[in-house]
Amino acid sequence: MIQLRDLSVKLPGFTLKEINLTVEKGEFFTLLGPTGAGKTLILESISGMIPIHRGTITINGKDVSKMPPERRGVGIVYQDSALFPHLNVRKNIFFGLRYHGKTVRQSGKALDAIIEWFSLEHLLDRSVVNLSGGEKQRVAMARALAVDPSVLLLDEPLSALDPGFREEIRDILKTLHEETGITVLMVTHDFVEAHYLAQRTAVLNAGLIEQAGTVADVFYRPSTPFVARFVGMKNIFPAKFDKDVAWVDDLQFTIPHSDNRFRKYVAIRPEDICVSRTNISKIATNIFNATVMRIFNKGIFSDIRLDVSGTVFQAILPTSALYRMNFAEGETVCITFTPERVHVI
Amino acid sequence: MKIEPFLWLMISCSLLIIAFILLPLIEMVLQPTAAAMVETFQDADVLRSIFFSVSASAAAALISFVLGTPFAYLLARRTFPGKKIMESIVDLPIMIPHPVVGIALLSIAGRNHWIGQLLQKMGITLMGTATGIIAVMTFVGLPFYINTVKTGFEAIPVRAENVARSLGASRSGAFFRVTFPLAWRSMVVGMIMCMARAISEFGAIVIVAYHPMVASVMIYERFTAYGIKYSQPVAVWLILICLFLFLLLRFFSIQPKSTT
Numbered sequence: 114m115i116q117l118r119d120l121s122v123k124l125p126g127f128t129l130k131e132i133n134l135t136v137e138k139g140e141f142f143t144l145l146g147p148t149g150a151g152k153t154l155i156l157e158s159i160s161g162m163i164p165i166h167r168g169t170i171t172i173n174g175k176d177v178s179k180m181p182p183e184r185r186g187v188g189i190v191y192q193d194s195a196l197f198p199h200l201n202v203r204k205n206i207f208f209g210l211r212y213h214g215k216t217v218r219q220s221g222k223a224l225d226a227i228i229e230w231f232s233l234e235h236l237l238d239r240s241v242v243n244l245s246g247g248e249k250q251r252v253a254m255a256r257a258l259a260v261d262p263s264v265l266l267l268d269e270p271l272s273a274l275d276p277g278f279r280e281e282i283r284d285i286l287k288t289l290h291e292e293t294g295i296t297v298l299m300v301t302h303d304f305v306e307a308h309y310l311a312q313r314t315a316v317l318n319a320g321l322i323e324q325a326g327t328v329a330d331v332f333y334r335p336s337t338p339f340v341a342r343f344v345g346m347k348n349i350f351p352a353k354f355d356k357d358v359a360w361v362d363d364l365q366f367t368i369p370h371s372d373n374r375f376r377k378y379v380a381i382r383p384e385d386i387c388v389s390r391t392n393i394s395k396i397a398t399n400i401f402n403a404t405v406m407r408i409f410n411k412g413i414f415s416d417i418r419l420d421v422s423g424t425v426f427q428a429i430l431p432t433s434a435l436y437r438m439n440f441a442e443g444e445t446v447c448i449t450f451t452p453e454r455v456h457v458i
Numbered sequence: 459m460k461i462e463p464f465l466w467l468m469i470s471c472s473l474l475i476i477a478f479i480l481l482p483l484i485e486m487v488l489q490p491t492a493a494a495m496v497e498t499f500q501d502a503d504v505l506r507s508i509f510f511s512v513s514a515s516a517a518a519a520l521i522s523f524v525l526g527t528p529f530a531y532l533l534a535r536r537t538f539p540g541k542k543i544m545e546s547i548v549d550l551p552i553m554i555p556h557p558v559v560g561i562a563l564l565s566i567a568g569r570n571h572w573i574g575q576l577l578q579k580m581g582i583t584l585m586g587t588a589t590g591i592i593a594v595m596t597f598v599g600l601p602f603y604i605n606t607v608k609t610g611f612e613a614i615p616v617r618a619e620n621v622a623r624s625l626g627a628s629r630s631g632a633f634f635r636v637t638f639p640l641a642w643r644s645m646v647v648g649m650i651m652c653m654a655r656a657i658s659e660f661g662a663i664v665i666v667a668y669h670p671m672v673a674s675v676m677i678y679e680r681f682t683a684y685g686i687k688y689s690q691p692v693a694v695w696l697i698l699i700c701l702f703l704f705l706l707l708r709f710f711s712i713q714p715k716s717t718t
Binding site for chain 2: 125157160161162181182183185187188189191193195196197198199208209211212213253256257260262
């Protein structure tokens with residue numbers, strides 16, 4: 114378990130402000146945020162690489178705030194693997210043993226299991242310099258796990274990998290976590306990774322946690338416009354509210370009935386907007402005529418920008434569906450979305 | 459094909475500079491006769507002075523290695539108030555006119571200064587001694603060592619050290635098992651640079667200690683007393699021996715291809 118209480122870190126030009134975060138034992142937790150949000154800084158304060166200004170860091174109930182990195186029992190895997198280039202694969206993996214009172218012989222079976230688990234048997238005598246990106250990350254993980262850390266910190270471990278390796282390592286991480294139950298805190302800027310791997314997540318922006326919760330919660334119920342944008346809610350509009358109605362300029366949206374007194378925005382996911390030539394939905398509200406402005410082909414899916422009396426909506430359609438419907442730029446179409454898909458912030 | 463004027467400018471300037479550096483050196487190396495070279499090499503004074511130049515500058519490089527390495531590591535890894543000033547101080551010996559270096563060192567080592575008195579009690583004199591010459595050489599060579607090694611340390615990712623710490627290594631453990639094996643080549647290069655600068659020193663040495671005579675002082679003495687012909691063979695021998703030593707060191711520190 115990792116617990117951060119009022120963690121503050123001050124660096125020239127950047128501050129982490131009173132971070133409160135708990136990663137439960139055995140949990141896979143992701144820290145999300147754009148580049149420069151301070152995600153890596155949190156990892157480095159947990160691992161003890163940078164001094165903290167205020168607050169406490171507890172790992173499995175033990176206050177480690179003032180401990181040197183080598184006594185914290187924290188495994189760390191970086192984006193670029195950070196392997197030791199002067200040592201071969203075997204020596205990289207065995208690097209930490211001596212500090213834990215272990216010899217290769219004593220922990221032979223456990224080590225063999227780790228090496229086998231990451232399929233590294235045939236690479237042991239190779240130089241780490243010429244390994245592929247995926248192999249490097251497997252070595253880096255094996256090296257971290259060889260000393261049996263109490264928590265594992267991952268700093269964007271998939272970001273520098275080619276797409277093929279990225280899926281491979283992502284699957285390895287998932288299986289690893291399921292089989293060992295090790296506590297994992299992973300930093301990433303990719304929400305898809307959080308969806309795939311994590312139970313809970315926190316979104317960080319400019320040194321502050323904007324929202325923390327289950328991945329589904331953050332994804333479907335973002336609490337700030339920043340988080341909404343970050344999780345891919347493309348349609349975020351300032352709005353005025355009146356009971357179960359929201360006004361975006363002159364457009365009237367029907368929204369779920371709740372306490373909307375202190376809300377300022379409505380947000381709709383682009384995939385929740387239905388685009389058609391005639392109104393095909395069974396609901397009678399949130400139907401608008403729109404002009405197709407631009408269509409961006411993005412491979413499997415396409416972005417479609419739609420103008421509704423000056424308000425620009427963004428929808429996502431499978432490219433195949435788009436071909437079938439044969440929408441043209443400048444054409445007038447019909448867009449609808451159900452009230453429960455209108456999220457209020 | 460027409461070559462652009464700008465390309466011409468670059469090529470002609472480069473050739474001019476190469477010629478400017480090489481021609482005088484080649485001319486000097488070729489001028490002495492073989493007989494003069496052999497005769498000079500048999501001169502015990504010449505051999506002694508060249509050997510002294512090499513060994514004193516090696517001592518300066520060793521001192522730079524011992525004292526300069528931790529300093530270079532500090533400069534490469536830490537940010538702290540006054541760091542820029544410290545870096546400028548390290549560069550000072552490069553900028554100070556050479557005779558001024560000699561005078562400056564003598565002024566704290568003299569009998570009127572408490573450091574000079576302390577040194578005297580310990581039996582150390584700088585004026586006219588090998589110790590003085592090594593002190594001068596270290597003074598002028600240190601910036602070259604520190605700057606080279608600092609750049610070498612900066613090229614090693616902090617993350618590698620961080621991982622070593624997370625695996626259980628102490629600060630010194632991470633340094634000796636990760637940083638040092640990755641940085642020692644830059645230390646060898648730094649020592650070569652330091653030695654080269656130390657061997658070439660004349661102005662400060664001549665003020666602190668005319669005797670025992672280093673090669674550069676001997677070359678100067680022969681030039682002023684007997685003229686260019688008599689000083690050339692010594693200069694050539696000094697160049698050849700230094701070249702040999704530096705190539706040897708470079709050879710041992712060449713980076714194997716696989717780790718680039």
